[in-house]
Amino acid sequence: MSVSAKDSYQKLKTAAQEKVKSLNDRPVVWVGTATCGKAAGAVDVREFFKEEIEKRGLDVRVMEIGCMGHCYAEPLVIIAKPGHPRLCYGYLDEGLTRRLVQDFLEGDDPCYEFALVALDPNDFFPTFTDFPRGVYEKKIILEDCGFIDPESIDEYIARDGYEAVAGVLEMEPEEVLRQVKASTLRGRGGAGFPAGVKWEACRKAAEKTRYVICNADEGDPGAFMDRSILESNPHLVIEGMVICAYTVEAAQGYFYIRSEYPQAVRRVNNALEQARDKGLLGNNILGSGFNFDIEVFEGSGAFVCGEGSALVSSMEGEMGVPRHKPPRLTASGFRGKPTVLNNVKTFAYVPHILRKGVEWFKNTGTEKSPGTAVFTLVGKVTNQGLVEVPMGTTLRQLIFDVGESVPNEKEFKAVQIGGPSGGCLPESVLDTPIDFDSLYDAGAIMGSGGLVVLDEDDCMVAIARYFLEFTQQESCGRCTFCRLGTKHMLDILTAITRGEGEQGSLEILQELAEDVKNGSLCNLGGTAPNPVLTTLRYFGDEYEAHIKERRCPALMCTHLVAFYIIPQKCSKLCNACVGSCPTEAIYTRDDGLKAINQEKCVKCNSCLKACPPEYNAVVKLSPPELVEERERENNK
Amino acid sequence: MSAKVTLTIDEKEIRAANGDILLWTALENGIYIPNLCAVKEREMPAASCRLCFVEVEGKKKPVTACTQPVAEGMVVNTRSPRVDRLVKTAFELLISDHRLGCSKCPKNKSCELQKIAKERGFRLKSKRLKRLPKKEYIDDSAELFIFDRSRCVLCERCVWMDRHVVNSGVLGFSRRGIERSVTTFMEKKLAQSPCAGKCGKCVEVCPVGALSFKDKSERENGSPEGP
Numbered sequence A: 001m002s003v004s005a006k007d008s009y010q011k012l013k014t015a016a017q018e019k020v021k022s023l024n025d026r027p028v029v030w031v032g033t034a035t036c037g038k039a040a041g042a043v044d045v046r047e048f049f050k051e052e053i054e055k056r057g058l059d060v061r062v063m064e065i066g067c068m069g070h071c072y073a074e075p076l077v078i079i080a081k082p083g084h085p086r087l088c089y090g091y092l093d094e095g096l097t098r099r100l101v102q103d104f105l106e107g108d109d110p111c112y113e114f115a116l117v118a119l120d121p122n123d124f125f126p127t128f129t130d131f132p133r134g135v136y137e138k139k140i141i142l143e144d145c146g147f148i149d150p151e152s153i154d155e156y157i158a159r160d161g162y163e164a165v166a167g168v169l170e171m172e173p174e175e176v177l178r179q180v181k182a183s184t185l186r187g188r189g190g191a192g193f194p195a196g197v198k199w200e201a202c203r204k205a206a207e208k209t210r211y212v213i214c215n216a217d218e219g220d221p222g223a224f225m226d227r228s229i230l231e232s233n234p235h236l237v238i239e240g241m242v243i244c245a246y247t248v249e250a251a252q253g254y255f256y257i258r259s260e261y262p263q264a265v266r267r268v269n270n271a272l273e274q275a276r277d278k279g280l281l282g283n284n285i286l287g288s289g290f291n292f293d294i295e296v297f298e299g300s301g302a303f304v305c306g307e308g309s310a311l312v313s314s315m316e317g318e319m320g321v322p323r324h325k326p327p328r329l330t331a332s333g334f335r336g337k338p339t340v341l342n343n344v345k346t347f348a349y350v351p352h353i354l355r356k357g358v359e360w361f362k363n364t365g366t367e368k369s370p371g372t373a374v375f376t377l378v379g380k381v382t383n384q385g386l387v388e389v390p391m392g393t394t395l396r397q398l399i400f401d402v403g404e405s406v407p408n409e410k411e412f413k414a415v416q417i418g419g420p421s422g423g424c425l426p427e428s429v430l431d432t433p434i435d436f437d438s439l440y441d442a443g444a445i446m447g448s449g450g451l452v453v454l455d456e457d458d459c460m461v462a463i464a465r466y467f468l469e470f471t472q473q474e475s476c477g478r479c480t481f482c483r484l485g486t487k488h489m490l491d492i493l494t495a496i497t498r499g500e501g502e503q504g505s506l507e508i509l510q511e512l513a514e515d516v517k518n519g520s521l522c523n524l525g526g527t528a529p530n531p532v533l534t535t536l537r538y539f540g541d542e543y544e545a546h547i548k549e550r551r552c553p554a555l556m557c558t559h560l561v562a563f564y565i566i567p568q569k570c571s572k573l574c575n576a577c578v579g580s581c582p583t584e585a586i587y588t589r590d591d592g593l594k595a596i597n598q599e600k601c602v603k604c605n606s607c608l609k610a611c612p613p614e615y616n617a618v619v620k621l622s623p624p625e626l627v628e629e630r631e632r633e634n635n636k
Numbered sequence B: 001m002s003a004k005v006t007l008t009i010d011e012k013e014i015r016a017a018n019g020d021i022l023l024w025t026a027l028e029n030g031i032y033i034p035n036l037c038a039v040k041e042r043e044m045p046a047a048s049c050r051l052c053f054v055e056v057e058g059k060k061k062p063v064t065a066c067t068q069p070v071a072e073g074m075v076v077n078t079r080s081p082r083v084d085r086l087v088k089t090a091f092e093l094l095i096s097d098h099r100l101g102c103s104k105c106p107k108n109k110s111c112e113l114q115k116i117a118k119e120r121g122f123r124l125k126s127k128r129l130k131r132l133p134k135k136e137y138i139d140d141s142a143e144l145f146i147f148d149r150s151r152c153v154l155c156e157r158c159v160w161m162d163r164h165v166v167n168s169g170v171l172g173f174s175r176r177g178i179e180r181s182v183t184t185f186m187e188k189k190l191a192q193s194p195c196a197g198k199c200g201k202c203v204e205v206c207p208v209g210a211l212s213f214k215d216k217s218e219r220e221n222g223s224p225e226g227p
């Protein structure tokens, strides 16, 4: 061996840094075009910038970045202009775009009134650490997301990217394994299985053909952490996979990405290509003699295919159906060979751990769950988006400090954590620290990081039903409990939300939920009852109200509410509700007041929205019989 | 090669070859454990019917006997309140989705569901669970046998037989969840599929009345006894 891997890497890094530097001595506009940004109109914003810059003949580059996690403020841009701190602007539209080009890029006024935050310390404008969210957040795997060009390997390398690989290639695989084990890194795909233990099992397997697979199936509705990471910093995950492959001596790896993530697929493929070009992937990586390459496999987007054995089976061309374990994938995985399957986030921690050290990693988080937790914070919370906080942060801090609490002065009711396999936790357990074990004890799971905040307007029975409907539909149908048990549970829940719950329904529901949890073949069925079990445990009174009083306390279950116009509030002169009603259920009484013909009403909510706020005359009542009562009272 | 081990099942001491599967060891020693999907020759058990739960001392939860290798000193109980509860629920779930009317079923009296009910004292009608609506689908196009999907319990035995023993690949699964069903490619009638329903090996392994030979199904018009 003439040159060491480290020397080869150093050359790459110097070249990359020079290239990045040479590009950054003129102004750059970075537009966040991860899928979340695109959905908010980032592509238009990018084009407006290009047009306006061209029109004014400015020498400014317009580049794309991924997601920095502040999805509530999309479309977002970062403007880097020499002489100013990098500034981030949110809620972009055509007007603001043109203004920024004119005033800031052409002129020299950074338009602070529109800036959200500065990325570099300065004397004029607050940075992330000046906000509560910045105090609680600690970014490890999202650190560069939204701040570097995901399509340029040079940017990644210039920031020490692939340095961990260079270091690892000069170590014995055993030593790498020792460090990953010592870090006690736990898998971020849901169950929290120690990554080092898994890698060791694979390494110890007698069979020498081995595979490394990255699980980017991300089937939880509403969760998009993995997509964001792949769209914002794909090289980080690739680097983690290379290190894993070196450790377990695998020659081939795969990304399993759902095909509903076309942009993630594209950016990963592009990144793989670039890594191959630089000799960081493929044969003889960094001149070390180690060979490893990665391909992308596009899944068809079934939730159950995120389960390891189903994932592997679908890659083999079979139906995506789980099988009994053991044998674990590390003994018999893809094509029957030893396979390491880890989540996107799990791999993303690995380069950091090897570069900065085991102790550094263990300094964040709790003893049993070191590191950070990444969540997609959605629902009734002000700051929606991607957040990364140290393990051990409490749910309360996450929702009320990082998320800046529930909007519209509504009352917090519950947090649904861990996706459809997770649980709904009430206010009383919000001081639970976020880590694998504490959440499990509270009845929820870490899951792969979906977190939905619910407020007083959300009916917990309907929420439980919503998640169960998802898992019931996504069940592969192989085993008795999951195929039939979830169906019976769903039927019972549907009946309850329609006011058709029977005496004894709740007991049967509870029994079935427990049996499906304990009896299912895989963890889809093993966790599907969690939303039901936790809502029964924490919100039993809401179920009772539905069954015993035919009343939905949150006024959400349409079968159990009726719309009513309060005569004392109705302005006889306004016809807004009448016009909004699609079924002509609203009529004008002889005295000029409006009223609703309940027979015709389809409970579409239009009149409630249409009634001007100064009157607020339309209300929902539950049980629906209350309407008659009110009418009788008013006619007295 | 296979060393012998000694284990205890329901207080009975039993010798078995190391690595043998508990379900078969028990059954071969006259200890009944309910099962529908188990096939001894099958390398990776389906473990899908969820009826063969037992307690193994030292394990936190009941385990399926069809996936559990025996080991030296293992202590097994085929009955416990937890086991009975799981098995009863699994059985009720299957029955809620199975066309009853046993008297008209060609498998009446040789049906595994009936056997489980008898062994464990289960009723064939559940008080707890409503019956799920079933779409009728009967394929009687093959010369030799009839496929009645509304009696199928999705044990996978016919598909395994078709794919791994007969090597014909005619039978498989389609759809998922509650819609999962045994079907032929493109849902063709059996008479039109490559095997034309000629060998009947799949019928031999069906534990219930979903696949039945035609000559036996003549009993359909038989005595009017209740299920």
Ligand SMILES: Cc1cc2nc3c(=O)[nH]c(=O)nc-3n(C[C@H](O)[C@H](O)[C@H](O)COP(=O)(O)O)c2cc1C
Pocket: A186, A187, A188, A189, A190, A191, A192, A193, A195, A215, A216, A217, A218, A219, A220, A303, A304, A305, A306, A307, A308, A309, A341, A342, A343, A344, A346, A347, A448, A522, A523, A524
């Ligand atoms: C129904 C079901 C869906 C799953 N979906 C995912 C998924 O989308 N992404 C994921 O990483 N793991 C998912 N898992 C967990 C995987 O089976 C597996 O544990 C994980 O990928 C291992 O990676 P880790 O150790 O890094 O967490 C799912 C599990 C189940 C039972």
